[in-house]
Amino acid sequence: MAKIKSEIKSDIKSEIKSFHAHVYYQPEQFEQAQQLCHQAGSLFSIKIGTFHQKPVGPHPVGMCQLTVATPLFGEVIPWLMLNREGLVLFIHPDTGDHLKDHTKHAIWAGEVMTLDLSVFG
DSSP: OHHHHHHSOTTHHHHOOEEEEEEEEOGGGHHHHHHHHHHHHHHHTOEEEEEESSOBTTBSSEEEEEEEOGGGHHHHHHHHHHHOTTOEEEEEEESSOHHHHHTTTOEEESSOOOOOGGGGO
16 A cells, blocks of 8 residues: 555646646537536636637547636536536646646546547657
């Protein structure tokens, strides 16, 4: 047990700059995604990114990125999960290691989609 504890990073919060919650949507879900993102932005004072209508970066469908401060994770992410009404959420930390953040460190709510990881070299 002591060996496992010594391998666990003790100050993980200092490695995470923020979290990105990507709200994925199909064209017919655009208004629903807008409503969810704007509601989250208003309730939690979080940054709402651009609403992309087509795949951008590693993301396979249209999406909007919400930037969530690390201390707000426990409030914002559960709220998004309970209010997503069928929208897919892709959530990951921002540690600076983009490949790991989008793979090993990521979580999904809804359908797991395939990302285009080639954008990370």
